[in-house]
Amino acid sequence: MQIDHQVKVGVLGATGTVGQRFISLLSTHPFFIVAALGASERSAGKPYSKAVNWKQTVPIPSAVRELVVYPCIPEHFTECAVVFSGLDADVAGDIEAAFREAELAVFSNAKSFRRDPHVPLIVPLVNPSHLSIIPQQRAVHSPPLKKGFIVTNANCSTTGVVVPLAVLEKSFGPLESCIITTMQAISGAGYPGVPSLDILDNIVPYISGEEEKIEWETLKILGGVAETDDGKKAFDMHAKHPLRISASCNRVPVVDGHTECVSVRFARRPPPSPQQVREALTAYASDAYTLGCPSAPRHTVFVHEEPDRPQPRLDRDYQQGAGVSVGRVRQCRVFDIKFVVLSNNVCIGAATSSIINAELAIARGVIQV
Amino acid sequence: MQIDHQVKVGVLGATGTVGQRFISLLSTHPFFIVAALGASERSAGKPYSKAVNWKQTVPIPSAVRELVVYPCIPEHFTECAVVFSGLDADVAGDIEAAFREAELAVFSNAKSFRRDPHVPLIVPLVNPSHLSIIPQQRAVHSPPLKKGFIVTNANCSTTGVVVPLAVLEKSFGPLESCIITTMQAISGAGYPGVPSLDILDNIVPYISGEEEKIEWETLKILGGVAETDDGKKAFDMHAKHPLRISASCNRVPVVDGHTECVSVRFARRPPPSPQQVREALTAYASDAYTLGCPSAPRHTVFVHEEPDRPQPRLDRDYQQGAGVSVGRVRQCRVFDIKFVVLSNNVCIGAATSSIINAELAIARGVIQV
Amino acid sequence: MQIDHQVKVGVLGATGTVGQRFISLLSTHPFFIVAALGASERSAGKPYSKAVNWKQTVPIPSAVRELVVYPCIPEHFTECAVVFSGLDADVAGDIEAAFREAELAVFSNAKSFRRDPHVPLIVPLVNPSHLSIIPQQRAVHSPPLKKGFIVTNANCSTTGVVVPLAVLEKSFGPLESCIITTMQAISGAGYPGVPSLDILDNIVPYISGEEEKIEWETLKILGGVAETDDGKKAFDMHAKHPLRISASCNRVPVVDGHTECVSVRFARRPPPSPQQVREALTAYASDAYTLGCPSAPRHTVFVHEEPDRPQPRLDRDYQQGAGVSVGRVRQCRVFDIKFVVLSNNVCIGAATSSIINAELAIARGVIQV
Amino acid sequence: MQIDHQVKVGVLGATGTVGQRFISLLSTHPFFIVAALGASERSAGKPYSKAVNWKQTVPIPSAVRELVVYPCIPEHFTECAVVFSGLDADVAGDIEAAFREAELAVFSNAKSFRRDPHVPLIVPLVNPSHLSIIPQQRAVHSPPLKKGFIVTNANCSTTGVVVPLAVLEKSFGPLESCIITTMQAISGAGYPGVPSLDILDNIVPYISGEEEKIEWETLKILGGVAETDDGKKAFDMHAKHPLRISASCNRVPVVDGHTECVSVRFARRPPPSPQQVREALTAYASDAYTLGCPSAPRHTVFVHEEPDRPQPRLDRDYQQGAGVSVGRVRQCRVFDIKFVVLSNNVCIGAATSSIINAELAIARGVIQV
Known part of the structure; x- marks a missing residue:
């Protein structure tokens, strides 16, 4: 992947937490350049530095400080080859649909379209092949679209676990x-x-809707794209090999980084050994990295050998938070293998995934730049 | 259970964390009274208030402040009907054995004797019937003992989960x-x-030896006491119905209270519904409470209906930390039922269990007072 | 002080944080009994257990669970000899004024009337004598009141420091x-x-309005009640001996308990020694305790000798959080003496103060019960 | 300052917290290159990656992973133009003295030599002129030294406050x-x-020895180097204008970053206004930056305008933690001006200061490279 010119992008929900992260990440991107910011009516018309309650640990990028915030209306974003959405779920659906209708390429963090049968739910280190649904997504639109589409990325806790x-x-x-x-x-x-x-x-042993997201999204992501009799494509939800998933979600006093304890049982007997699992995880190279996506991590999965790792405070920023860390790969007395996975929820679990998804869409020609 | 006179008790490891908790709890006990304190040579000879680096949220009980600390030698504890041990594992084995040999009744928090085939591992809300091994424990000693014995309680994380x-x-x-x-x-x-x-x-996804303790101790506690052909008793480790247990242990930034997410599969089909499970947990009354043990909680298990409970900060002190709290009882997509259990690791998970065990031993006549 | 019968009280803002604390504290009070609860329209009409998002570490008192919540209108509280207000500042002013007008005795945590020249600002361990303004408060009302009045207690951070x-x-x-x-x-x-x-x-080195509260309220509390030429009473704001106070307020990650580092310079030379200060603090007995107010702490100030105390987690619950803890009394290289003071902001810093103030008003005959 | 070649440096106490930070920082330094590591006998002989319990949020620099750790003996460091010491205070004195005697240039974080009348205590953004004492330090040594010397940097809490x-x-x-x-x-x-x-x-309102360090070190750093009658140089401890300093030190639950609330009174009347103070702080350029020291921050002091800043989590990594952040500059009701200062205790408060001090020593020709 070799892009020698700047590619203009927009950020929706620019003043929110995910929007701030988009802006931080994009400020050092090799070819994406932030050209338009969208936020609520309350922020519209103000320079970004006045509209935002900036909560990042780096200062507001100087290129964005004085950019005037627009309302989230497509006409302000027509120059943008890519629009990233960090909108809240309660408004994301309508706005993102309007942007798609206006022939814009939307990469969304919101949950609104994740269950849409024509919208791919892409964890960029896992299933970029699901981009193949996009022609159909455009075709079923009325009127059919030439360029507009929506790609979503997964919920942050799904992203972490689905990679390994x-x-x-x-x-x-x-x-x-x-x-x-x-x-x-x-x-x-x-x-x-x-x-x-x-x-x-304290711990809060409950996050509304989160367990259902992990249990459902994982099937869509790990499943394939099936061709139906009438030539249509459909996500198969891992149907050929039913996979049962049960999640229990807890909120803990950690600033960044989701830690997940996972036990798995394989269909194939005998199952792999812990050492085989470690080697497979270490060896895996994502298509995103192979294709040269600049935000893709060199190591998709880093496997820790020390018994007490990964830890969120020490490991969440490895590779700018773009990979996932796995540790404690060992036998499970009930299933086959158990392990711990750590992912940076604000990076690979959110904005970084959208950015790599956009890079992938360019690399694969879904977007012409 | 009705004791009208004071029963003298000793505390070993009195300056340590568990020892301090014993002393706090015993200061308001209806009949136990602290008569002797044991600690390392470094503390011996000092008044307790000078020997201890007191870290409890209540002041040192006045009855104990000036008590002189002894080395952990049985001769200083001969008056005590009960000796509680909060000793560290590295010294507990030898000292507790010496106390037993000196015909003292030892209730230990240490792990040293938990795997001993003649020592009962008792979670007082669960398996007080295991006290029946004590005559055999005395008999196999050389020379046979008349009064001395050791009872251990379980590891704190085992205790929480084994109750439900x-x-x-x-x-x-x-x-x-x-x-x-x-x-x-x-x-x-x-x-x-x-x-x-x-x-x-941060989170540390590892606690040395902890997973093995949960996986092994649970089988001893939930199992029965079998009679062998030669009339000997033996813990059967749940042998009649093999039970596979897999634990993943994490340290989190919470001061007190262990939270555990549990998924279970029953042998019997169909399994109980979540509502049946809730009702059974709520209805359960421990023998310890029925027998009138003063430190036993009125409600062994409190079942929360709110989706976001139990939480350690809000729920750990319910019933002075002597019961366990369960919440989020719901179906598991992989097994049958999943739920969250919270137990106060410094109360029912440690000192409170030893104290109720001693109350049970008195109630059942294993100790004469 | 000897009250042999129940005294009915009401709680305004009953579902809020301070209201919940009032209800917890009052549930074990020797003579106050909660008879009426007031909250916003949204809660009105519901049983308390349904209206509240209970966040205390003890369960909802059973006597209050099913009490129906009223809107904050005096007619529902006419039976109450005392009304405690935990209302938010944005609504407290009008509601409390209406209750006073309806001849009710209001004890408020809100800031609305603290600067009113006829309303006493009472830290019960310090200046109960300021109750003497109440006849005038009633007299200046139009029409003059027979029974109604408002007493406020101080901001939580003021309360801690003003005691020593x-x-x-x-x-x-x-x-x-x-x-x-x-x-x-x-x-x-x-x-x-x-x-x-x-x-x-993290730390946030700013709390809106807090520094001004400490600097102003301290002068009102430590000052006297002067008699003016026309026989009127007025708070003198420490006028006879100008006292300069400078506060810097920080929010820290501690659940309960405000810690304050204080340096003072005395007018009198030579100043007292640290040991004299320690002795004076230890010896002080509040009028509230001497008069037998049941919620007053036995020790107004507990002086720690250990160099690393008081600490919020270890010391905030001493005396049910009703006293204050002082430590590190030592010489200051710039002023005379410096020390650390810890007070429990949700007890003596809030609801406990209101309750003792009400006890004092009864003890002094300002309220007839 | 223009160094076109690598300058070999050693790190003493390489496995400790400060040593790890030295190694992290030096791994990206433009000309310093780590050539030798020293640690205790227990670590000696092992490759660094095996000797260290690495706790940084970045991986061990690859150039150092396999470096074999030496005992802290000068003969292993003879190639090094600079030796950084992160040794614990209990061993630092003897080892650093031996290194100086072996004609090595030692830059120490330890407190051992801070009060030595011939050793400069240098906060690099403040008093690099104190390097002028070094010829005398060498001269008073017996036998006189040609190249060896010791420079210390200040305690972390002193460093933060002394800059503004x-x-x-x-x-x-x-x-x-x-x-x-x-x-x-x-x-x-x-x-x-x-x-x-x-x-x-929790908060611990005490750090052993810390208050004395701030009160003493600040005078040495802010003071000048006086010439005595016999031509000797001596630190004047701010003697011409006696400055009274009183510090109260607290430990808080923050990972990195010391926050300090400061009130000052100037000798000159009238004192500057808050706005003048803000402007002076913003305008200040350190000699270290002016001389081109690569680790010196571009902005010595960053002045925040928002009322709730600086905050440790958000601001500690600004300029790689090499500057200090000041906020809330306002009038003090007792003194003249008060403000909040935040400094990154593990960067400018420790290793970064030593590194800039070494850069300064090179820039000023105290070390020839």
Whole structure:
């Protein structure tokens, strides 16, 4: 992948937590350049530095400080080859649909379209092949679209776990059962998000809707794209090999980084050994990296040998938070293998995934730049 | 159970974390009265208030402040009907054995004797019937003992989970599989214990030896006491119905209270519904409470209906930390039922269990007072 | 003080953080009994257990669970000899005024009337004598009131520091200068209050309006009630001996308990020694305790000798959080004496103060029960 | 400053907290290259990756992973133009003295030589002119040294506060009084350092020896180098304008970054306004930056305008932690001006200062490279 010119992008929900992260990441991107910002009416018309309550650990990029914020209307974004959406779920659906209708390429963090049968749900280190649904997504639109489409990325806790699960399936055949317990960072809930009185010296063993997301999204991501009799494409939801997934989600007093304890059972007997699993995870190279996507991590999965890793504070920023870390790969007395996975929920679990997805769409010619 | 006179007790490891908790709890006990304190040579000879680095949230009980600390030698404890041990594992074995040999009744928090085939491992809300091994424990000693014995209580993370598991087995027959992920408080590691740099804004997905303890101790506790052909008694380790248990243990930034996410599969089909499980847990009354043990909680298991409970900060002190709290009882997509259990690791998970065990031993006549 | 019958009380803002604390504290009070609850229209008409998002570490008192919540209108509280207000500042002013007008005795945590020249601002361990303004408060009302009045208690951070300052002035004469730096718990901001992303692994060196409250309220509390030429009473704001106070307020990741570092300079030379200060603080007995107010702490100020105390987690619950803890009394290289004071912001810093103030009003005959 | 070749450096105490930070920082340095590592006998002989319990958030630099650790004996460091010492205070004195005697240039974080009348105590953004004492340090050694010397940097909490104090004195003349309250991060205590049970949901209002360090070191740093009658140089400890400093030090649950609340009184009347102070702080350029030291921050002091900044989590990594952040510059009701200062205790408060000091020594020709 070799892009020698700047590619203009827009950011929707630019003042929110995910929007701020988009802006931070894009400020050092080799070819994406932020050309338009969208936010609510309350922010519209203000320079970005006045509209935002900036909460990142780096200063506002100077190229964006004075950019005037627009309302989230497509006409302000027509120059943009790519539009990233960090919109809240309650408004994302209508706005993103309008942008698609206006022939814009939308890469969304919101959940609104994840279950849409024509919208791919892409974890960029796992299933970029699902981009193949996009022609159909355009075709079923009325009137049919030439350029517009929506790609979503997965929920942050899904993203973390689905990466090693995908590698395991690619290496050792289908999984049969998977039990997951998450310990999720407060930043996953946005700002103001979790009240401090709920989480200091505490755990909240519940995150609304989160377990269902992991259980459903994982099947869409790990499943294939089937061709139906009438030539249509459809996500098969891992149908050929039913996979049962059970998730328990917890909020913990950690700023960034979701930690997940996972036990899996393989369909194939005998199952792989822990050492074989470690080697497969280490060896895996994502298409995104192979294709030269500049935001893709060199190591999709880093496998820790020390017994007490990965830890969110020490490991979440490895590779700018773009890969996932796995540790404690060992036998499970009930299933076959158990391990711990850590992913940076605000990077690979959110904005970084959207950015790599856009890079992939360019690399694969879905977007012409 | 009706004791009208004071019963003198000793505390070994009195200056340590568990020892301090024993002393706090015993200061308001209806009949136990602390008569002797044992600690390392470094503390011996000092008044307790000078020997201890007191870290409890209540002041040192006035009755104990000036008590002189002894070395952990039985001769200083001969008056004591009961000796509680909060000793560290590295010294507990020899000292507790010496106390037993000196015909003292030892109730230990240490792991040293938990795997001993003649020492009962008793979670007082679950398996007080295991006290029946004590005559044999005395008999196999050389020379046979008249009064001395050792009773251990379980590891703190085992204690929390084994209570609801026991109720489920009593209500719905044997369990077949159980996957547990723990989120354990820092106080479980004693003092100084976990360095703050390891746990602030962090999780450590590993606690040395902890997973093995849960997986092994649960079988001893939930199992029965079998009679062998030669009339000997033996713990059967749940042998009649093999139970597979897999635990993943994590340290989290919570001061007190272990939270555990549990998924279980029953042998019997169809399995109970979540509502049946809730009712069984709520209805369970421990023998310890029925027998009138003053430290036993009125409600062994409190079942929360709110989706976001139990939480350690809000629920750990319910019933002075003597019961366990269960919440989120729901169907598991892989096994049958999943739920969250919270137990106060420094109360029912440690000192409170030893104290109730001693109350049970008195109630059942194993100790004459 | 000897009250042999129940005294009915009402709680305004009953579902809020301070309201919940009132209800917890009153559930074990020897003579106050909660008879009426007031909250916003949204809660009105519901049983308390349905209206409240209960966040206390003890269960909802059973006597209150099913009490129906009223809107905050005086007619529902006519039976109440005392009304406690935990209302938010934005609504407290009008509601409390209406209750006073309806001849009710209001004890408020809100800031609305603290600067009113006829409303006493009473820290019960310090200046109960300011109750003497109440006849005038009733008289200036139009039409004059027979029974109604408002008493406020101080801001939580003011309360902590003003207790030792008052003792120092009573013992060693007026203070001349005082520099205070606070480290305040998150519970001081109510619920949801401080977002966790703002305070986990962080400090916020600013609390809106807080420094001005400490600097102003301290003068009203430590000052006297002067008689003017026309026989009117007026708070003198410490006018006879000008006292300069400078406060810097910080929010820290502590659940409960405000810690404050204080340096003081006395007017009198030579100033007292640290040992004299320690002795004076220890010896001080509040009028509230002497008069037998049941919620007054036995020890107004507990003085720690260990160099690393008081600490919020270990010391905030001493005496049910009703006293204050002082430590590190030592010489200051710039002023005379410096020390650390800890107070429980949700107890003596809030609801406990209102309750003792009501007890004092009864003890002094301001309220007839 | 223009160095076109590599300059070999050694790190003493390489496996400790400060040593790890030296190694991280030096791995990206433009001309320093780590050539030798020293640690205790226990580590000696092992490759660094095996000797260290690495706790940084970046991986071990590959250039250092396999470097064999030496005992702290000068003969292994003879190639090094500069030796950085992160040794613990209990061993630093003898080892650093031996290295100086062996004609090595030692830049130390330890406190051992800070009070030595011939050793400069240099905060590189403040008083590099104190390097002028080094010829005398060499001369008084027996036998006199040609190249060897020791430079120390200040305690981490001193460093943070002394930077703005120095700017204020340079801009507005001598200070007369200064009261400081610190809220210090746990990383300041090293590893394992502060037990988590002492600091989670807590504050410890005491750090052994810390207040004395701030009160003494500040005078040495802000003072000048006087010429005595016999031509000797001596640190004047700010003698011409006596400056009274009082510090109160607290440990808070923050990973990195010391926050300090400061009130100052100037000798000159009238004192500067807050706006003048802000402008002076912003305008200040350190000699280290002007001389081109590559690790010196472009902005010595960043002045925040928002009322709630600086905050440790958001601001500690600004300029790689090499500058200091000041906020809330406002009038003090007791003194003249008060403000909040934040410094990254593990960067400018420790290793970064030593590195800039070494760069300064090269820039000024004290070391020939």
